Amino acid sequence: xxxxxxxxxxxxxxxxxxxxxxxxxxxxxxxxxxxxxxxxxxxxxxxxxxxxxxxxxxxxxxxxxxxxxxxxxxxxxxxxxxxxxxxxxxxxxxxxxxxxxxxxxxxxxxxxxxxxxxxxxxxxxxxxxxxxxxxxxxxxxxxxxxxxxxxxxxxxxxxxxxxxxxxxxxxxxxxxxxxxxxxxxxxxxxxxxxxxxxxxxxxxxxxxxxxxxxxxxxxxxxxxxxxxxxxxxxxxxxxxxxxxxxxxxxxxxxxxxxxxxxxxxxxxxx
Ligand code: MLT
Numbered sequence: 300x301x302x303x304x305x306x307x308x309x310x311x312x313x314x315x316x317x318x319x320x321x322x323x324x325x326x327x328x329x330x331x332x333x334x335x336x337x338x339x340x341x342x343x344x345x346x347x348x349x350x351x352x353x354x355x356x357x358x359x360x361x362x363x364x365x366x367x368x369x370x371x372x373x374x375x376x377x378x379x380x381x382x383x384x385x386x387x388x389x390x391x392x393x394x395x396x397x398x399x400x401x402x403x404x405x406x407x408x409x410x411x412x413x414x415x416x417x418x419x420x421x422x423x424x425x426x427x428x429x430x431x432x433x434x435x436x437x438x439x440x441x442x443x444x445x446x447x448x449x450x451x452x453x454x455x456x457x458x459x460x461x462x463x464x465x466x467x468x469x470x471x472x473x474x475x476x477x478x479x480x481x482x483x484x485x486x487x488x489x490x491x492x493x494x495x496x497x498x499x500x501x502x503x504x505x506x507x508x509x510x511x512x513x514x515x516x517x518x519x520x521x522x523x524x525x526x527x528x529x530x531x532x533x534x535x536x537x538x539x540x541x542x543x544x545x546x547x548x549x550x551x552x553x554x555x556x557x558x559x560x561x562x563x564x565x566x567x568x569x
Pocket of ligand 1: 326399
């Protein structure tokens with residue numbers, strides 16, 4: 300992993316390969332490691348860049364962030380832009396974001412459009428939170444700050460994977476549980492507060508002007524197929540694919556299928 304300086308802190312970034320650049324932005328509450336099935340394979344053909352977002356993996360929150368502060372999706376998008384500059388990636392990139400990484404992608408598309416060649420949106424949402432969902436996030440933030448991440452690590456994987464993954468790929472489920480357990484409570488809480496306040500971007504979708512690929516796991520219980528299809532329908536010219544035998548973590552559950560979709564899409568933009 301490389302270290303990139305952002306203000307007073309270091310951001311940890313995976314950066315391998317050469318050619319067209321794909322920027323992978325992870326989901327919550329994970330790290331760049333959720334993309335390992337993509338990074339190890341696609342680095343043979345593309346430059347693959349995968350930061351740990353602020354407060355996750357090897358990237359701390361900015362110094363002085365208090366327990367009740369938030370990490371906004373805009374701040375995370377701005378961090379990604381700084382990472383690209385620091386790595387001297389001059390040409391526009393394809394941003395591939397999963398779930399929270401998709402929320403970051405919307406902000407990146409709006410505020411850093413000059414750096415964007417294409418978008419891949421995996422298992423994400425364009426709508427904002429309902430007041431109830433936002434309240435649940437704030438409660439989770441308070442809980443982890445008081446009690447740590449164990450309860451979230453125990454409960455969350457049940458919702459993330461397809462039934463078949465729980466049965467046949469238990470090592471992936473265990474790995475994600477470990478990642479959540481190791482996440483800093485402050486980082487997790489700040490991201491929850493940031494997501495609770497994120498914008499509803501559905502009205503932005505018709506203005507997205509870069510080629511876009513939308514991918515969703517057939518059994519995604521968090522960002523269901525119909526919701527993802529509506530996102531694809533609203534973005535001019537977007538392609539839409541459902542990945543079988545996958546849930547919310549489609550790239551981790553079915554890396555072969557997802558890698559083919561990504562490689563064909565990015566290859567077609569060359
Ligand atoms: C994620 O996978 O990033 C989360 O499901 C996002 C969220 O909590 O909305």
